[in-house]
Amino acid sequence: MVNQLLGASTETEIKEIAHLFSDFVDGCLSLPAWERIIRKINKTIEKRRREGSSEGGNGVLGRLLKEENLPDNEVADFIINLLFAGSETTAKTMFFAVYFLTQCPVAMQQLQDEQDSLRGDCNGVGMLAWQDYIAMSFTMCVIDEALRLGGIAIWLMREAKEEVVYQVHLDENLYKEATTFNPWRWMDPENQHTVLNMFLTNKEKRNWRSSPFYCPFEGGARFCPGAELSRLQIALSLHYFVTTYTWSQLKEDRMSFFPSARLVNGFQIRLTKRHVTDNTLPSQN
Ligand code: HEM
Known part of the structure; x- marks a missing residue:
């Protein structure tokens, strides 16, 4: 870059x-x-x-x-x-998504299965279409969870004009086992584990444009204009990444949020090209 x-x-x-x-x-x-x-x-x-x-x-x-x-x-x-x-922004969220998936093989497998199944549907030209994107339901849960856990906008300053209580992504009162990567939480039709959000449906709680409990792109006048684009880019990157490679982590790592969101050892991985033998997975152009 x-x-x-x-x-x-x-x-x-x-x-x-x-x-x-x-x-x-x-x-x-x-x-x-x-x-x-x-x-x-x-x-x-x-x-x-x-x-x-x-x-x-x-x-x-x-x-x-x-x-x-x-x-x-x-x-x-x-x-x-x-x-x-x-x-x-987008690159770092993508990076965190890959890290979380590496730590959670069950989620990794489910994401790979979803993406492999789409790859079979690529209109025979090896390219994804809009319908493929909107069919990535589990991938969207992974992205939402990566945005929740790996929120990058941690140093935005605001002056409160009156007393406010600010509780969001890592609050146990809002998210059960808040520091655990759990993409399935977004599939739970109720997702009402706490008293605080019991009046919201999961769909409302998950709505990153308007939810008071989930706002990776902030809100109001300064709402991120790149929100849709970045989600699309992350989904497409994940698609090409998991359908083309497998990887193994070379060194233990952990997240740190000070002074900015990061993986302390830089998350080193070894990539291996996938050999697609299954006929349902046509090789990509
Ligand atoms: C995962 C990716 C991204 C995240 C998490 C993110 C997050 C945010 C957040 C939290 C804000 C609010 C800043 C504030 O309140 O001062 C913001 C603003 C902004 N973002 Fe993003 N962003 C992402 C990707 C992008 C992309 C891809 C673009 C451009 C194509 C973009 C363009 C902007 C711009 C121009 C603003 C300023 C809006 C304003 O002040 O009116 N962002 N972003």
Whole structure:
């Protein structure tokens, strides 16, 4: 991603930006981390300019420098926003979903069965259609559960104008065994394990656009406009991932929510290409 955004960067530069960006995310509200990465991007902008004719080189940065008339600080800010959007939202949720599935082989098997069955229905062209997406009922439960447990939006600040009680995703009063990955909880037609949410049906409780108990994309005026898109992207990524590969985890890992949601050891896995022998699973193009 660093390469795509900043153009033809060297391996060392990519590592440097990745490192600065990781510091920036860790200290998202920390001015020094922000200044350091802005300084690095500004230097890259200067370098691209010095490179002359093909001003900006490849990548989004190159296009911004060539085709837009933006001040350098706005270009740098734009690049940071794209780095952030590209790594900390959909990609991270997808990453957590794979991690949770790895910890829960029964869910993994059920998801794989669902995705394999869809793969058989791909109109013979190896591509999913909208009907396939809306038929991914268990996959949607996995995504909802990954969004609940691995919520990425943990450092959004709000000033309360009056006293409020804020209880959501990891609250035992709302979710039985709240810290356990349990995608089936979303299939329970009742899902009314607690006094607090006994007046909501599971469908209402699960509605991420309006539920007071489930809001991975926040709500109100700042509601995430990318919510639908990100769910679609995660579902499609999971489809291609589980129908193409199996994997094994190389190192123990655990989640941490400080200073941002992460897996402390980076969740290293070994991928193995699946050999599809079953005739019901046509090989993909
Ligand atoms: C799993 C993936 C995602 C999650 C969990 C997520 C979560 C959120 C949350 C919680 C907010 C509210 C921020 C606030 O209250 O200040 C937000 C805002 C926003 N998100 Fe997302 N997001 C995701 C993916 C995306 C994608 C794919 C896009 C763009 C294509 C996107 C674009 C935005 C924008 C532009 C805002 C600001 C909205 C505003 O302030 O009016 N998000 N997102």
